Amino acid sequence: MHNSRKPPTMADVARRTGVSPMTVSRAFKRDSSVSQETREAVLRAAEELGYVFDSTASNLRSQRTDFIAVTIPSINNANFADTVRALSDRVSERGLQILLGYTNYDVREEERLIEQLLRRKPEAIVVTGGKHTPRARKLLSNAGIPVIETWDLPEEPIGHVVGFSNALAVREMVDHFVSVGYRKIAFIGGDADRDTRGTDRRAGFIAAMKDHGLEAPRLIAAGPPPISMREGANAMGQLFERFPDTEAVICVSDLSAFGALTECQRRGITVPDRIAIGGFGDYEIGAICVPSLTTINAFASDIGAKTAELILDVLDGKLDRPGRVTIRPDLILRQTSR
Amino acid sequence: MHNSRKPPTMADVARRTGVSPMTVSRAFKRDSSVSQETREAVLRAAEELGYVFDSTASNLRSQRTDFIAVTIPSINNANFADTVRALSDRVSERGLQILLGYTNYDVREEERLIEQLLRRKPEAIVVTGGKHTPRARKLLSNAGIPVIETWDLPEEPIGHVVGFSNALAVREMVDHFVSVGYRKIAFIGGDADRDTRGTDRRAGFIAAMKDHGLEAPRLIAAGPPPISMREGANAMGQLFERFPDTEAVICVSDLSAFGALTECQRRGITVPDRIAIGGFGDYEIGAICVPSLTTINAFASDIGAKTAELILDVLDGKLDRPGRVTIRPDLILRQTSR
DNA sequence: GGCATCCATGTTATCGTTACCAATCCAAGT
């Protein structure tokens, strides 16, 4: 039974059920007042007709889309994926849906993306990081919806914040490394002008070294983000060439740290005896690789979950001041360091 | 200047510019016929007013959303992320936006998700895999939009297909392993009833073994998906207990294969001398870990790119028969096997 | 000059749902 007509609308379902379109509309909402039998009759008729609820019309009339817009730097990063998953799981219980976009670690792409997402009239928008173009800031401020910056603690937040200090997190690792006797410590990260969290981590590294009275010339730029395993391995190679006496290296992420570790294995350099390695992000690989990776747990899932709670509170009107949730990253000592 | 009024509409922009709303609408479209100076005046007025284009109204009136709905099993999987990224990159050039949802490897969740996505009236819908609930199949068939099943070659496709045979891909690895002398070969995968691609791979393994006149009792069930590194390591532990004389093991993915490899390292079992390991998916980790991982490249990005091409062709009316794009996975021999 | 053609712009009606208000019915209370 091929059907080339237009798809059925609520009016069609109403006609078939013998009720008004308004009643059909109510039958499709969870909590609205329709008698049980009317609702069942409506839903049965809808199923028979193959009716599919049209959100586009609903969105326009009700001025609600139930979208939560989210921007992340990359869809291929397990940390951000964890955040989005936790966020999605929590808000979807309330019928909200994630509208996801990625910025490729570029604030200009972020600006474009934010503009595109705002056109869809989301209920709230979650961005990764606290650094944006002026226009992006303006778009977010004027959007009239909750704005949540994550994975960072911006000095001048646009709205709400759920994040942590990347610099302080790395400082904690430096403190530990120094306390167990490492002095010649290097840092492997991406180019300074792209990955802002990476840049913060590098800055935290340099500042912490300075506070210990140590120089920090051993900075290896691993190229533009994303800095993954291969980049980490290459950077480790560079480090061996340029600073062969390095005692420990802190990498901008577990992925690059693992790459660095494999480079050591390829060169027959023992970890941590000859050189210690620290990562960032507590990716699954760090816990399972041999030797396992000293790292920093930034609680990616928690960031997503707390962001979700915050959004729901704001939408419920339970929170009218900008919220600021500070995550406290955890240093995890494993086998790649003393 | 606090502004508590309603956000401006095209009518406001039109008034300010001294043109009709229709002209404003045209000024916001790329190719429509508006004089250069009118367009600039409109866009300037819009910027001054802080006007944000309202897609919800546009979507309803034009009956176009420019959404491409996509379902993947998990957002935390690099293979699927690669597919989505390639797809997204290609369709976004044409102004189409991905609306992403994940099914958690569960066909019932997939059904719910498909229904939810279809309500948003996407231009096309891309699903991962070729196994769905009857109702999901019906929803997809009746949606009146292009349906693309990926990462599989379903026998009875709903619409278009961009995929490969998971069974044949694994068979190729079995053939190679047998040809270089392995006989006691095991398979590590998820529980049979969830991950359908994993199940196909296991079936391909068993069939291939049989064709070589070999028994295949060494099947380790690693639990419900996602099967990641930890599950791979645990499964490898089980394999050593139950079948200590195993010569080679094929894992359902590179992640589990890497987990298995680390378990060998923890137990001091040399790879590939004592046991060979094969993975699936050609994840970055397989190329970089030591020893590097023999695997199968399923061309995840290509799947996304070809899916995008197919969608664009269909939307352009250049393709009216169901398309079937077959990817040919590649066996990549590396250090974890002879 | 006259007529066709094209470009830029305007007018009107509409996409499909739901907010808002009104109406009806039945049970309960006085």
Place this chain on the structure above:
DNA sequence: ACTTGGATTGGTAACGATAACATGGATGCC
């Protein structure tokens, strides 16, 4: 009996953009 109130249902208009059609003016060609 009559009011009150809650539950259920219906009627009407509106959300903000744009498809479809119409119009006016400039341009081109014979």
